[in-house]
Amino acid sequence: MPTRLLSSSRNPARANVALGPDITLLRGRVHEACGPARRTFALWLASQTQGPVLWISPTWWSERLNPDGIMGFADPARFLFATPERVEDLLWATEEALRTGTIPLVITDLPDAPGLTPVRRLHLAAETPRPAPLGLLLTPEDGGAQGVETRWHMAPAHQDQASHWHLERRRARSLPPQSWTATQTRRQGGLELRPA
Numbered sequence: 001m002p003t004r005l006l007s008s009s010r011n012p013a014r015a016n017v018a019l020g021p022d023i024t025l026l027r028g029r030v031h032e033a034c035g036p037a038r039r040t041f042a043l044w045l046a047s048q049t050q051g052p053v054l055w056i057s058p059t060w061w062s063e064r065l066n067p068d069g070i071m072g073f074a075d076p077a078r079f080l081f082a083t084p085e086r087v088e089d090l091l092w093a094t095e096e097a098l099r100t101g102t103i104p105l106v107i108t109d110l111p112d113a114p115g116l117t118p119v120r121r122l123h124l125a126a127e128t129p130r131p132a133p134l135g136l137l138l139t140p141e142d143g144g145a146q147g148v149e150t151r152w153h154m155a156p157a158h159q160d161q162a163s164h165w166h167l168e169r170r171r172a173r174s175l176p177p178q179s180w181t182a183t184q185t186r187r188q189g190g191l192e193l194r195p196a
Contacts, residue, residue, distance in 0.1 A: 022178065026149055030098075032113075032136070032148040033045075034113075034142055034154075035155045041167070042055075043072070043073035051104040052104070053078050057090075058087070061109075091114060094106055101128070101132070108136070110139050112139070112140070116147045119137075149172070150169065150171060151171035153167070154168075163183065164182065165182045166180075178195075
C-alpha cells in the first residue's frame with residue numbers, strides 16, 4: 001500500500017511566493033514586470049525564493065547585471081546567465097527551462113512584450129514539472145505581454161539616502177490594481193511595503 005508524503009490539501013507545486021501581505025506570485029505561472037525598475041523587482045523576487053535563478057537576456061545587449069548590485073538583494077552565486085543570439089531563442093530557452101523544473105525561478109529580459117501564443121506556451125511549460133517553477137518576463141516601458149498571470153510596474157522614487165520605489169499591480173486575474181511604496185531597509189532582506 002503506497003504512503004503519501006504530502007497531504008492532498010497542500011499542493012507544493014502551486015505554493016505562492018509572497019513579496020508582501022497583498023503581493024503573491026503563483027508558481028506554475030508566468031508573470032510580467034515592466035517599468036524602469038523591473039530588474040529591481042526581479043532581484044526582489046529572487047530574494048524571496050530559494051535555489052538557482054536563471055536569467056535569460058539577449059547577447060547583443062551591452063548591459064549586464066553587476067554582482068555588487070545583485071548582492072543588495074540576493075547571493076550572486078545563485079544566478080546562472082544565458083544569452084541567446086536570436087529573439088526567438090529567448091522564449092525558447094525560457095520555455096525549456098520552465099519545462100525541466102530544475103530551476104525554481106526563470107527570469108527573461110525581453111526587448112518587446114510577447115504575444116498571447118508564446119505566453120500560453122510558457123504557462124503550459126511551467127505547469128508541467130513538480131514542484132512548479134515561476135517565470136518572470138521583464139518587458140520595457142509599460143509592458144503589455146498578453147495572457148500573463150500578473151503585471152507589475154516598478155519605478156524608482158528614491159529620497160535622500162534611502163532607496164524607495166513605486167510599485168503598481170497593473171493586472172491580476174483575481175485582484176484589483178493597487179500601488180505601494182517599497183523601501184529597502186537592509187541588504188538581502190527584501191523590501192518593506194506601505195500602500196501608496
